[in-house]
Amino acid sequence: MQINGSCHCGAITFTAEIDPARVMVCHCTDCQILSGSPFRTVVAAPMAKFSLRGTPKSYVKVAQSGNRRAQMFCPDCGTPLYATAPENPTSVAIRLGCVEQRAQLGPAVQIWQHSALPWLADLADVPGTPGQEGFLPASTR
Ligand SMILES: [Zn+2]
Numbered sequence: 001m002q003i004n005g006s007c008h009c010g011a012i013t014f015t016a017e018i019d020p021a022r023v024m025v026c027h028c029t030d031c032q033i034l035s036g037s038p039f040r041t042v043v044a045a046p047m048a049k050f051s052l053r054g055t056p057k058s059y060v061k062v063a064q065s066g067n068r069r070a071q072m073f074c075p076d077c078g079t080p081l082y083a084t085a086p087e088n089p090t091s092v093a094i095r096l097g098c099v100e101q102r103a104q105l106g107p108a109v110q111i112w113q114h115s116a117l118p119w120l121a122d123l124a125d126v127p128g129t130p131g132q133e134g135f136l137p138a139s140t141r
Pocket residue numbers: 007008009010011012074075076077078079
């Protein structure tokens with residue numbers, strides 16, 4: 001499946017060829033912190049099928065295992081875009097939030113569930129509205 005995406009300010013755009021069956025949710029604490037969200041959703045693409053316009057900045061994260069991953073983000077707006085190997089990358093893990101087709105790309109698997117936030121399972125029962133009517137003012141987002 002062909003996908004495309006962009007950071008929030010539009011300085012960086014990309015296209016990729018992905019397998020929609022390889023969308024994954026990660027509940028590890030690194031993903032919680034780096035995404036600013038309760039979990040991170042990614043989809044893998046081979047580097048050969050990934051095309052980037054613009055120049056992201058990278059932050060190299062060192063895992064407990066010693067594994068190094070370059071976390072690529074827009075230097076202007078901070079949108080997390082993808083992660084890859086710092087040297088000789090063969091694939092990218094694209095952050096689903098910046099993919100235009102994200103609504104069609106439900107996850108096939110969840111990893112690091114032992115650090116999943118305990119309230120996630122109850123989210124469907126939390127009251128909500130289609131917009132933000134009656135809830136938080138825009139200045140708090
Ligand atoms: Zn940007």
